[in-house]
Amino acid sequence: MKRLIVLLIVLAGGLAAACFAVPSNAATVNGASISQDTFNSDLNAIAGSPDYRCYLTGEEAVATGGETTLPTIEGSGQSGDGTSHSSVSTAFASYYLDIEIGHQLVLQLAAERNLQVTQQDLDAARTELTGQITAVLSDVTGSQYACAAGTTAEEVLHSVPASLVDRTVKFNATVNVLEEHAAGVGSSSADLERYFDDHASEFDTACFTVAQYSSEADATAAAATVAAGTPFSTVAAQTEGGGPQGCDILYGIASSLPAGSDLQSLPLNTVSSPIAVNSSYLLIEITQRTPTSFAQAKTEVQTAVEAAGSTKAGTIIDAAEKTANVTVDRRYGEWVATRVLPPPSPPLSDLLNPTVNGTAAATSSSAAGQSS
Secondary structure (H helix, E strand, C coil): CHHHHHHHHHHHHHHHHHHHCCCCEEEEECCEEEEHHHHHHHHHHHHCCHHHHHHHHHHHHHHCCCCCCCCCCECCCECCCCCCECEEEHHHHHHHHHHHHHHHHHHHHHHHCCCCCCHHHHHHHHHHHHHHHHHHHHHCCCCCCCCCCCCCHHHHHHCCCHHHHHHHHHHHHHHHHHHHHHCCCCCCHHHHHHHHHHCHHHHCEEEEEEEEECCHHHHHHHHHHHHCCCCHHHHHHCCCCCEEEEEEEHHHHHHCCCCCCCHHHCCCCCECCCEEECCEEEEEEEEEEECCCHHHHHHHHHHHHHHHHHHHHHHHHHHHHHHCCEEECCCCCEEECCEEECCCCCCHHHCCCHHHHCCHHHCCEEECCCEC
């Protein structure tokens, strides 16, 4: 009996030691830590926010054209009242940790290049994030990914802790600065103004008329009618929502259209070739084009510089991922090549109750802070 008691004490001591040995970091990236507490706090916040989860799901669907979806978030553990999940699936935990590792790499790349994010950069990135969320919510309206009716970007952002939003804004601002640097331009106002001076015509204010058609054949026939002498304003007015659309900075209009639309070189009062946009075809005519000041066009100039450097910045980030020294808490998975792979699911034969695994999408789960 005494031997059994001693053995139980030793086992208890071993369990206690194991608890104290739990890693304090969810991952490290080239020696920099992603703390367990911060990571688990983020998982808890996302799991508890239907609005933010819906936005993330919609963002993934929009970005991939619906080809991939977000991993199932809910784990198998139930809350005390049994009405909600108390854990997050390992698939989602690994997915989100992969994002956090990418964020850490970008911050390190910016630091290596002595790139500084200003308050102005942060303010612009916050506005950009709000606009991005609004666009995603609009894009998924009416689809299987649609969020609750009336959901706004502000509601999405207020549904999670400010610290999570602030870190997302800082990451976005850092990416922008890295892209501006990669473009060979820089991110200061003086840098952007020099770029504007060299490309001023791209930022002209343009007034334009638009007509939209459901088929390329209809758009081509309408263009032929204009070529035969009918004013485009008359032709456009016969289409739903068609006609003069006001005036805006040309770069913003051109960059919203598919590559190859070449709106920048379209002569005044000339109807474009049919432009395929989603399931419609557009005809566009620029009726007036006037110079814009740098102050008026600064936001579009910054966007243009970032676009010019995005591919180069992406190459830099990809290279950094391949050479990064990354360690991951095994409960979240394993860093393989350039991504976090979820931990393997245990064989059903090893489980006392296989039904706790739920769906195949989340056969094991990582609590918003621990395994279940």
